[in-house]
Amino acid sequence: MFAISNCYSLVIDFLNGADVVMLGAIFQHSPNVLLSLKEYQSPVDLAKGGAVSLLSGDQDIELKAMFLKEGIDLLKVNFVQNKNHLNDLLDKKVAAINAYSSNEPFFMTKQNIPFSIIEPRNYGLDFYGDTLFTSKELCKTDPLAVEKFRKTTMRGWEYALNNMDEIIEIIFTQYNTQNKTKEHLKYEAKVLKKLINPEFVQIGHSNPGRWEHIVGVYKMFNFIKGNRNLDDFYYNSEQKVDFTWFYIYIALAVLVALVFAFIAYYIFSINKKLEKVSLRHKILFQNSASAGIVWREGYVVTDWNAQAQKMFGWSGDEAIGRSFFDFLVPQDEELRVEKNLKKVLQDYEMHIFINKNYTKDGKVVICEWHNTLLPQNNEDVQEVVSLAIDITQRYLEEERLKKQANHDALTLLSNRYHFEEVLQKRYSLAKRYNLAFGVAFIDLDGFKAINDNYGHSAGDYLLKTLAQRFQKIVRQEDTIARLGGDEFALLLNIHDENEPYQFVLSRILEAASKPVKYNEHELKISASVGVSFYSTQNDVGVEELLHQADISMYEAKKSGKNRYFVCKEC
Incomplete structure (x- = not known):
């Protein structure tokens, strides 16, 4: 019996008494990473806010261990069970998901969606990936078969890595159960080659020190029973006849024959190389x-x-x-x-x-x-x-200036430019995946009278107060913006028109009509709101969608103000 396992399941099973022997690590580095939204760059960022979607049980221990390495209590991290995986991340239901570095990042890159990858090995958690193993019993009863299978497996991987185009074609035409494109398979092959690292590490090599480190991580989570050592975990092939000294004698004989010719060539070439290295170090490095x-x-x-x-x-x-x-x-x-x-x-x-x-x-x-x-x-x-x-x-300073360019100076809400940019992105996403979303125009009733009667300072104070109220009402996934003057806009990030969006709109109306104290005065206004929805039934462009919301807003004013009107005939 031979099989492939991830390193952490294999070593835990061994330490808990399983009859297994590790034959060799195929992947020198684990592909298991956290794929996060662009704004989350580290475990600390994720701990501050946003859910982290992981597999159940102990399958993602190396990902959890990153938080411990940063001194973060796991009880303070919002871990949730993986449900809809990549869709949850795209819909911003979670801030990060467990992912394979050879798979999910390809989809994000192809869709031009900004993302971050948080890798355990950057936090001192360099686990092995797929690992070949067998039973201890088979090693005893048929060691020759074990040795042949191990060598054949490693040669197979070596051939695959040296002939990736051929292997990709075979997988694409005969074994493509996941319906991946050739471009995806090439991306996957490139990432896997880096994880295997055959240029510098022999395929199948493993370091006992790294296994001890992996065991230490699992002890932090109390997954290991007893104190079984790893001596019997490592595979040792039967020693063949040792020809070492024979080869040494042959090598010495050849070396003596070549030494005089080599010395002359060596002196000539080393002088040229020393001149080049010295000049390069002096100009490019030391100075x-x-x-x-x-x-x-x-x-x-x-x-x-x-x-x-x-x-x-x-x-x-x-x-x-x-x-x-x-x-x-x-x-x-x-x-x-x-x-x-x-x-x-x-x-x-x-x-x-x-x-x-x-x-x-x-x-x-x-x-x-x-x-x-x-x-x-x-x-x-x-x-x-x-x-x-x-x-x-x-x-970072340039990014700060960009942020200023995207926000209204008075209210600190998104400005018209940023709102239209977010709207266009939401429209493209909805168009591609047959989703829905809503746009609401909010116009303040009676605002001109505030400016006329109490001055523009009062008007500005009223706008800032209402902006703060609106910001507290809208959900995290929605976008509220000031378009200019007394006009605001709201992007409702919903999936269909039957979602209970009315509660948000009612609270907007309530917040607008609540009096605002300014010095000894009470400033009273209301709001009229027009709403339109993009959906498969109302498959219109962005300009037409905004036009529908504008018309609906005027219908709300005609109907008596202090209300919202939804465009149902669109």
Whole structure:
């Protein structure tokens, strides 16, 4: 019997007495991540607000453990059971869901929906992924069969990773039970290859120290009974005849024959390389105030300066020899960054672009990268030098200014521009998925008289007070905006016209008609509200939908004001 399991179920079963032996970790890193809305960048952000959808039981322990690593009490996190998965995230019913880095991010990217990926390994929780195992009994009774099956499995994975297009075609035509597109399968293959990491780690390799770390995480959750050690968990093949010394003697004989020819070539080539390395270090690294890395094909780091260590936290020993996509670039940025870097390889011009990067302690910084090809001789490997400066504060300030541009200065509600932008996005989503939503125009009755009788200061105070009241009434998923003057608009984020939206509108009317105290005066007005709904029965454009709401608002005024009117004939 042979099977594949995730590492955490396998090691827990072993420690709780199961007769299993781990034959090898296929995935060096687990694909299990939290996929969140763009505004949630870390476990701390999720703990402050928003539900986190996980699988039941102990299947997502590594995701929960991230919160503990950040010092967050799990009782303060709103964990909910996974129901509609990705749809719950798109509908903003939850702030984050458990996901596979090889699957759900593809759908978000294709639909141009901003998202964040929160990975356990950025918080010191680097679990293995799919792991091959068998029974201890089979290892004893038929060790040759176990060894052959293990070697065949690893060779199969090696072939698949070296011939991905062929394997994708076979899966697409013969085993595509999930109806994935070829583009999706290629994306999945690319992510899985990074998780397996065959360029630097032999397929099937596992580190006892990492298994001990995984066990330590599960002990925090009291999932492990007893104190069974892991000695019998690891697979040890039967030792064959040792030809080590024979091979050493052969190698020494060949080495002696080649040594004199090699020395002459070595002295010549090493002098050239030392000149190049010395010049590169002096100009680009030792005298650079920017974080600098040099990399080659496959985005493998070949040099890493002191400023890079200071900015990102990893030392040169930790970074050199690894693809910087494995630790420096967030997954939601990978496609865009790779597209930019391909342009760098086409010429010797300076290419500048901005993207997010991870630091060793899990923080996200915004960097401006200056990239260019290094000059090369014919025998040199093509390399690129990339210099980075941290522009996080500048970027956040720009975002703050953008926020100001999207909000009304007086009431701090969304302004007309932002409302129309949100409306257009909601319309596109409803159009694509056959959803419904509502638009309400709110016009204040008697506001002009307030300005005429008490002055514009009183009018401004009234508008700010009503804006605060409206903001408290509308739901989190709705959008309230001031369009200008005494006109407001409300986007009702519902799924069909039968939802109880009337309660929200009634409270809007109540809030508008409640007197506002201003100095020694009581300011009294009311509101007229016109509502229209987009649905499959009223499949109109945005302009027509706004026109319907405007007409309905005037019908409310004609009917006596202080009421709402719903466009039913649309």
